[in-house]
Every structure is written in C-alpha cells, then in structure tokens.
Amino acid sequence: MRRRLFLQVAGLGVAGACVPIARALERASAAAPAPGAATGKRWAMVIDERKCLTREGCTACIEACHRGHNVPAMKEPRHEIKWLWKEPFGNVFPEQVTPYLTAAARERPTLVLCNHCDNPPCVRVCPTEATWRRPDGIVMMDEHRCIGCRYCITGCPYGSRSFNWVDPRPHLVGEPTDYPTRTKGVVEKCTFCSERLAAGKRPLCVEACEGLSCGALIFGDAGDPGSPVSALLRERAMARRRPQLGTSPHVFYVL
Amino acid sequence: MHDTGKVVLGLGLFAGLVTGPVWYGAGGGKGEPPVLERPLDAKECIEPTPFMRARHMEMLDAWREAVVRRDEREYLASNGQRHQISLTGTCLGCHTDPAKFCDRCHQYAAVEAFCWDCHHRKRRGT
Numbered sequence: 001m002r003r004r005l006f007l008q009v010a011g012l013g014v015a016g017a018c019v020p021i022a023r024a025l026e027r028a029s030a031a032a033p034a035p036g037a038a039t040g041k042r043w044a045m046v047i048d049e050r051k052c053l054t055r056e057g058c059t060a061c062i063e064a065c066h067r068g069h070n071v072p073a074m075k076e077p078r079h080e081i082k083w084l085w086k087e088p089f090g091n092v093f094p095e096q097v098t099p100y101l102t103a104a105a106r107e108r109p110t111l112v113l114c115n116h117c118d119n120p121p122c123v124r125v126c127p128t129e130a131t132w133r134r135p136d137g138i139v140m141m142d143e144h145r146c147i148g149c150r151y152c153i154t155g156c157p158y159g160s161r162s163f164n165w166v167d168p169r170p171h172l173v174g175e176p177t178d179y180p181t182r183t184k185g186v187v188e189k190c191t192f193c194s195e196r197l198a199a200g201k202r203p204l205c206v207e208a209c210e211g212l213s214c215g216a217l218i219f220g221d222a223g224d225p226g227s228p229v230s231a232l233l234r235e236r237a238m239a240r241r242r243p244q245l246g247t248s249p250h251v252f253y254v255l
Numbered sequence: 256m257h258d259t260g261k262v263v264l265g266l267g268l269f270a271g272l273v274t275g276p277v278w279y280g281a282g283g284g285k286g287e288p289p290v291l292e293r294p295l296d297a298k299e300c301i302e303p304t305p306f307m308r309a310r311h312m313e314m315l316d317a318w319r320e321a322v323v324r325r326d327e328r329e330y331l332a333s334n335g336q337r338h339q340i341s342l343t344g345t346c347l348g349c350h351t352d353p354a355k356f357c358d359r360c361h362q363y364a365a366v367e368a369f370c371w372d373c374h375h376r377k378r379r380g381t
Contacts, residue, residue, distance in 0.1 A: 134326070142323045143373065177381040178343050183372040198328050 038223035042137040043192050044250040045206075045219045046232050047111050051254075052216035060212055061111070061205035062086070065190070068204045070181045072171035081162040081182075083190040084113045084205055093239060096255065111217075113205075114139060114160040114190040115241060115249030122152035122161065131187075137222075137250055138192045148185040157245055161189045192219075222250065289363040292355035301332045301345070315342065315370070342370060347378040 038044075052058075065071070065084045074080050086109035090097050097106055120139045122131050130145035131152055153161045167184045179195070182188050193203035201207075202219055209217040220229030232238075238252035300307045302314070318340045321327040330338045330345075339345050350356045353376050361368050 132324075140323070144319055144323065175379070176375065178375060178379050180343070180373040180375065183369075194326065198326055 038137070038221075040135065040223050041221050042223040042250065043116065043197070043219070044137070044222035044229055044233070044252065045113075045116075045192070045203075045217060046229055046238065046252045046254065048216045048218065048254040049110065051214055052111060053108065054216075055212065055214055058212070058214070059086075060208040061217060064204040064208035067174065068177055068193075069179050070168075070172055070176045071188075072168035072181075073173050074166075074168075074171050079165045081164065081168060081188065083162075083188070084111065086110060087112050092241060093253075093255070095242070095244075096239065110253075112158065112160070112241075113251060114192075115158055115247065115251045116192055118248035118250065119246060121155040121157065121245075121247060125151040125155040127151065134194075138194055138197075139189075140191055140194060141187065141189055143180075143182055143186045143188065146186040148187065150187060152187055157242055157247065158249075161187050163187050289359035291359055292352070294349035294351070297349040300349075301330065301336070301338050303333075318342070342374050343378050347376070351378070352376075 062084050069083060071081050071083055088107045089110045090106035092110040092112055116137055116139050120133055123133050123139060127149060128145050128147055130142050131139060133139050150163055153163060164182050164184050164186055168181055172181065196203060206217045206219040209215065218229050218232060220227035222230055222233060224230060233252060236254055239255050240249045240252060318330065322340050328340050330340045332338060353371065357368060
C-alpha cells in the first residue's frame with residue numbers, strides 16, 4: 001500500500017512538472033526568430049535615406065561623431081580618417097543601380113559607416129585580435145593591440161577602416177574631447193559609440209540627427225522585439241550593403 | 256706571464272668603468288629621487304600608496320583590458336569603493352598634471368610610458 005501511494009504521488013508530481021516545461025517549450029518555439037535574426041542583445045542601425053535626403057548637405061551626424069571621437073581632418077586625401085561619411089549612392093549600392101537611374105540619383109550622397117557585421121571579415125584576418133566581434137554585435141577595435149598590419153582594411157569589403165599614416169594629433173579640429181586620440185600606425189573605425197552605450201546613451205550621430213528632429217538615423221537593439229529598430233526591421237524592406245558576401249551587415253538602409 | 260701588470264691594470268679599469276655609476280651615485284651624484292606633486296584635495300589614492308607605486312602599471316594594463324575588451328567600466332577597490340575605470344577620467348581627476356607626477360618618476364627610472372600618445376594629459380570633462 002505504501003509503495004502504491006508513493007507511485008501515485010510520484011506520478012502526479014512528474015505530470016505536474018511536465019506542464020510548465022511543455023509551456024516553456026511551446027513559448028520558445030513560438031518566439032523562435034528566423035534563422036540569422038538576432039536572439040540576444042544586438043545593436044543595429046537603420047538609415048532612412050529618404051529622410052536623410054530632405055536636408056541637403058547636412059553633416060550634423062558626421063560632425064558630432066568626428067568631433068566627439070577626435071577624428072582628425074587630414075589635408076592629404078590619402079591620409080584621411082573616416083568613421084562616418086558620405087559616398088555616392090552608386091558606389092554604396094552598385095547592385096541597386098538600374099539603367100534608368102539618373103546621374104544625380106546615382107551621385108546622391110549616402111551615409112556610410114562600419115556595418116558591424118555578424119560575420120566580419122576584418123575580424124577573421126586580424127592576427128592579434130585587435131578587432132573582434134562583441135556578443136552584442138559591435139565590431140570593436142582595441143588600438144592598444146593593433147600592430148598596424150592593415151589586413152583588416154584589406155578584409156573589409158566596405159572600406160570602413162582608416163589607417164593612421166601620420167600622427168593624428170596635429171590635425172585635430174577645435175578643442176579635443178576626453179576621448180583618446182589614436183596614434184600613428186593603428187587602424188580605427190566606428191565602434192557604434194560603445195563608450196556611450198556603456199553609459200546608457202545613444203550614439204553621437206543618432207543624437208545629432210534627432211537634435212534636428214530629422215530622425216533619419218534609428219538605433220537600437222535588434223534582438224529586443226519591442227525596440228523601435230526591431231519594429232522597423234520587421235515592417236519595412238531594407239537594403240544592406242553587398243549582402244551576397246555573407247557578412248550580414250547590421251546597418252540597414254531605407255532607400 | 257710577462258704582462259701581469261697590464262692585465263691587472265686592464266681588469267681594474269674595466270671594473271672601475273662598469274661600477275662607475277655606483278660610485279657616482281654613492282658619492283652624491285645627480286641621482287636625486289624625484290619630487291612628486293601630490294594632489295591637494297585627495298587624501299588617498301584608489302589603492303594604498305605602496306601598491307600603486309609598485310603595481311600601477313599592471314593595474315592600468317588590467318584596466319584597459321577590462322574597458323576595451325570586456326566592457327567593464329567600474330573598478331572595485333580593496334577598500335570597497337567603486338571607481339570609474341578611466342585614465343583621463345579617474346587618474347587625472349586628482350593627478351591633474353602628469354608632468355608633475357607620472358613624468359618625473361618615469362624620467363628618473365628611464366621608463367617610457369606611451370599612454371599619452373593617445374590619451375589626453377588633461378581632463379576636460381567632455
């Protein structure tokens with residue numbers, strides 16, 4: 001009799017435990033994102049080209065970024081350092097250029113920056129792990145460890161990286177901020193303002209754009225279904241630069 | 256053994272030259288230990304002075320790894336206080352002028368610090 005009672009109670013207990021497990025499994029499968037979509041925290045940016053183009057010649061985001069990060073203004077084009085800049089549309093999206101596109105449309109300035117790829121070629125070729133992909137998607141740069149080999153520059157299909165051919169300090173514009181400058185012989189690029197994200201702030205470019213109430217730059221966590229950037233990514237078709245390369249860029253464009 | 260005298264003289268000269276700096280130092284020399292300008296408003300550093308004196312370089316190394324590579328931006332000191340991990344933000348908050356603190360010792364010890372190639376020597380609070 002005691003054994004029978006034990007078996008009954010144990011059986012009921014196991015059955016009871018199965019219910020929440022089954023529910024959790026059900027939830028997990030229902031919420032499972034599509035392959036390739038972010039599951040954890042994943043910073044991403046959307047550039048709304050049409051909104052951006054409403055302000056012709058606007059460089060507020062570029063100025064905010066370059067001033068905040070003490071990006072020098074080099075006189076020699078071959079020494080140029082760029083974190084966020086504009087390129088002709090035809091160069092940014094060569095595969096989107098149709099024979100019908102006007103020359104003006106082909107030439108229209110398009111904002112470009114590091115794409116913070118899921119599968120960054122720059123990281124794969126870096127021999128010292130001076131650049132690596134953080135779990136939140138940011139492709140970080142540790143200038144302390146950079147030996148200046150420039151493999152990453154060769155590896156990056158977007159030209160997002162700049163090399164310091166000369167000491168950048170004499171070429172700073174205006175009063176520098178506390179953000180460290182770089183030194184001759186290291187590579188640098190956009191880090192999605194990792195130092196600001198750590199303090200709970202948004203990137204400088206995004207803030208500058210919002211300051212003009214333009215809203216062309218939308219930044220957030222693509223892994224959080226409730227974030228505005230996630231909503232946009234779900235609802236709007238987006239272009240990414242050279243997706244055929246398999247790098248999975250996380251800077252998206254509304255063209 | 257015809258040249259004993261020359262050999263001994265040579266050895267003596269060699270020993271004298273090699274140990275020269277020691278005699279120079281012992282006789283007063285120019286080897287004044289550096290006088291460091293201590294912060295006026297701060298009583299103590301984030302860790303006890305002997306530790307900082309001996310191991311600040313290891314700490315700064317650990318700090319840069321923590322911030323840049325692991326995104327950890329807070330340092331828990333041995334006395335339980337928390338500090339922002341930042342050379343310009345925290346260290347220069349008290350040691351306002353590296354020329355009167357870091358440089359004097361580093362010059363004396365002939366150790367080149369390349370922190371300032373990139374990090375600013377002045378805190379602006381921006």
